[in-house]
Amino acid sequence: MSAPNRKLLFDIGSTYFKMAENGTIRHYFRDFNRPIFDDLMEKCGDTIAKYRPEEIQICSSANGGLSTLIIGLSNSFSLKYAINIAFNSGINIIDTVLYHDIDTAKPPVEMIDVVIVVGGIDGVGRIFDDRLFDFLQDCAYQNIVYVGSADERGYLSEKLEKLVVLDNIITDKLKINEGALKTYLTDLYQADIMGKEDIKHLYEITANQIYSTPYIVNRALSHISDRLDVADPFIVIDIGGATTDIHYSSDLVNDNIVGEGGYDRLVFKKLGVYKSRESLIHTARQNEFVYELLNYLNVTENILEEESEAATKVLMQLAIFLVLYKVSRHHSDYVELKLENLNSIVLTGGITKVLNQEESETIIRFFYKKLLHFHQIPGIVLDKNYEIWTYGMQEFTNEEATKELS
Amino acid sequence: MKVVTGVVGNDIHVVANRLIEISLKERGFTVFNLGVNTYLEEFLDAIVETDADVLLISSLNGEAEGWCRDLQILKKQYTFRKDVVFMIGGNLGVGEMDPDALVPKFKNYGFDLVFHQVDLNVGLDTLENYLKAHA
């Protein structure tokens, strides 16, 4: 018997496969010696065989992500807005050059997926000159997009062959205009996922578009309060093997940026507990509060070198602390969230298998006390079944999900 | 003519800011109002992005000095394509500070026009005359 909305859902992570069937979620630890597709078929092939490709939906965080280089006119507007849009489009490796300093800036050595050039409100001209072209000559890049003043479009298009020109991201009132650039970058990100050899094979079992997991989790946010006991405003911290993502509603942003509302996310590529364990430890060691924190957790620094269950717990706690730190007012490189206004913090991802309620509360209490001088902490909700991603998947109507892929 | 305006530092006194925006518009300026709680860097960044002719900073809570004393140093990190007029007004000092000392002090910080507890319209008339004289 086939029910009308029978679905088999997969989340292909860097460490686990998760499979959701009829509300039951199973986890499979990945075999890193085998291609993703073969590993998945061995572990879940029998179940997959029971479904038609239209009934199977997949999201994946197993791709590496895209890199961008942003060249902008000022820190507070051009660069800030472009960084924000890039983050929210799933791009996680971001390098910036302030145009004023372009003479002395070092071109990145790696291949850049997309260069973003931005500056000026419409009506402002003579912004860019030969210094831009000289700099770009020394950069290796795949795509280049211009999202600054309309008055510079003709000049830049003439000089830069592959240039894609989109709406200015800075409005006449100096506010942010996300639309066109966000769509462009999200599409690039999608194309990148689909271009990955490993992921390509997955289209043998699904007729639906494969989305990135952070995108899906973000879509789930508006459904969370229907299913879990959370109070607005809240954030979702998704701590996985390779990355840590934080999802938040945009009215929590402490900023003059006026966006379109809704939910946004940040991806911290170097804060995972398995694949990017080394960089997590490195980031932790550099944090001014880490020794106090380890002391508070009653452990010593040596634990960071251990390969034990206790060590993993401490790393998870560190990851929570570090993402909160990075979006707090102690850290200015990222978006600043009004953490003092939060009513709930939802934890999802691999972390829910490792930390219990008390251990999660302990670290969050340390953060609130130490950094915000608060004695009350928001309610902590553990997504124990790790099911939040499935809310985001269910949101798709079949029609939307099967939309033609270009 | 384009004017960037706002209230500098951690200053939340918003009433004057609204009045300034309205008055400037009435006088025919294009206004970019960054609102309260604005840092000096943001003001200068806004000039660069908009190609503004005038920066009009206001400060009411007495913290102007602390927030503006590095203007000269900061200016050196920018290339403006115009000769921008830097202007500040509001309550520029605290308590028993000598009001006569305030104007030269802020001029020294890099402001062309300084108005301590001066009526807004007087200030804006002075600005217009200044712009005419330097046109």
Ligand code: B12
């Ligand atoms: C309302 C008010 C508040 C409200 C503000 C609400 C809001 N969001 O706007 C609240 C209660 C929050 C508040 C808080 C504080 N306030 Co208060 N506040 C006032 C008050 C009573 C009125 C301000 C006002 O709106 N006036 C109406 C507007 C239209 O006038 P204005 O601001 O003076 O602006 C005019 C001129 O100054 C001028 N002007 C302004 N900018 C410029 C720029 C240029 C270029 C020119 C030419 C002219 C110009 O034109 C305007 C129109 O004529 C004044 C006292 C007073 N009677 O002025 C104190 C006053 C400004 N506050 C003061 C202080 C100290 C504070 C606090 C530090 C108090 C505290 N200890 O917490 C905090 C600071 C908060 C912060 N982070 O900024 C002092 C400042 C002292 C100083 N500079 O020497 C004042 C003067 C009171 C006093 N006599 O001590 N305040």
